[in-house]
Amino acid sequence: MEKEKRKILVVDDELDMRVYISTVLETSGYRAIVTKNGREGVEKAIETEPDLIVLDVMMPGEGGVLMYRTLKTDPKLKKIPVVMLSAVKKEIFFHYLKMLNVKIENNISEPEAYLEKPPDHEDLLKVIKKLLK
Amino acid sequence: MNIVTLQPDGSVFESHRHLSEDPLEFLGYKVEIAKGVTLRAFFEMIKKYPLLARLNPFLPTYLKHYGLCAEKDCLYPNMNYLELDKTVEMIGFPGEPRLEIYITLHGVKENKKIDLKDIGLDSLLDMPLILGKLKHVVMGDKVDIFEFDTVFTFFEFIDGIVWELSFLGTLTGCPLRR
């Protein structure tokens, strides 16, 4: 019997990035669930209970930050490891996360992993493997 | 110190001094707007200080349009007021990110932003005009935007408003064509 594939939710507003990441995932034995904005992302996270989430934090409109905050403040969803993708350097991202935590009451934790966009496919798979162990 | 105030009739005061025709030296001053100021006051100001019309190539046209509008009741039903904001936002990806500071004019209805470009000048002139805050947008998060009181210079005030105005269509909008 085939082992059930691990589900990974991918949230990115750019079509090309969604294709790239889901291709990398699907060809490595994972099942990719793909959405294009934070609102859909949260809905899918609740509906499909993925094993891991790959999230582009700086999408315009329904931003990735809002989704991230929703995830990390929900008792069930916060257990899902998040690989944060961002086009900015890690230090800048974490600086901004600190600023955000100054403003809001419930501090949101750092993501389990952080990768700069576009992620190297090997790096991405390594990080995911580690988090899913 | 170093403050100019725009009055509802379009006149500008520095301390208690009414500004003469040449307002150029005050462009770097902080601007405040008195209670009761509407977008109409902005145009009356340009009329009183014609040198200011040279700050932007669209201003003379909009001044002409202003002359064709009604003298009162130019209001937009689904809006509370007009707000001039400053935003600091990180942009630039892909590529090196940088911070940019830009000014926007938009309508506000119950805390919601309204884009002005599809609204004619004749629906905006009597809307109250206020100076908003500095918004620091963090990672595209438009929910908990950091807001700070800030200073707008007289120049930023004029320039920011006319930048937005340059996007407005004609007074007449789009008539049905046969």
Next chain:
Amino acid sequence: MFNKILFATTASPTCDSAAHVAFDLAKKYNSDLYVYHVLGLPSRGFGHFAMDARTGETEHVGPDYEAWVIDEIHNTYAKQLAEFKTAFVETLAGVPHTEILRKARKENVDLIVMGAHSREEDKGAMRYRSIVGSTMQKVAKSARCPVLIVARPCTTCLWYFSNIIFGTDFSKASDSAFTFAFHMARHIGSKLWIFHAMDMSSMHAGKVHSQNEIEDKIKEARKKIDEKYVSKMGDYDNYEVEVWEGIPYVEILKFAREKNGDLIVMAHHTRDIDPDEALLGSTVEQVVLRSNCPVASVNRPDHADLNI
């Protein structure tokens, strides 16, 4: 009129207005419509991966990601595709502008329709940034046919087109732009507005011009318009000529708004520059930023006469 239209899309919301125009035009003129997305794969590490997946030289049995993209595009434009069933939806991995130009040449399209940039921005934020993205820049520069830039939703009634505004600076590229504007106007029966803005400020910096001087210059410009353009229009009489004084992009926008223009046709760049070197002119960019109707950038004579 347009036998083939290439709509180059990123399938993101910023292309919605361009999609609207592309589908409407194709429907109205019974054109073949190519809905084309170039998958700009990240170069770091993936190029190799993609190549492998496509040639099959990999141990993974990869999913057909091209089919996946086409599926996504079908979803994005489901409504339009339902009404216009003969569109060709295609995708290719590569450098966007290269593939778009290649596709346009291969299919010998008459018109390329694109959005201006790839991400939604606040108007205030647009001020110091390039109004058109690098893909659009490169496509507009090297395209062998006119490029229709749709930056914002068109507030003009979509009659395609009843008032065509042709803005000229008398450059060589303007000649091609005129050919395009005229042939369209004549074929559709639209009103053609031939417009020239005289930028007196650049001519003699600091000098104050007398009213007579300005009027002389206007007469001169009108004469030029008659020689260069009106003379080529035969007996077509649904046109008007106007010459205004002012900064070109400001005047064109004012004029187009006043005349309810639903299409602005302009030369890609101003006079005296090699078309292969020229960047999209700042006048075109400024017009694209604020125009309520599509702007056609014409760089070369190819396809300007619409094969009519």
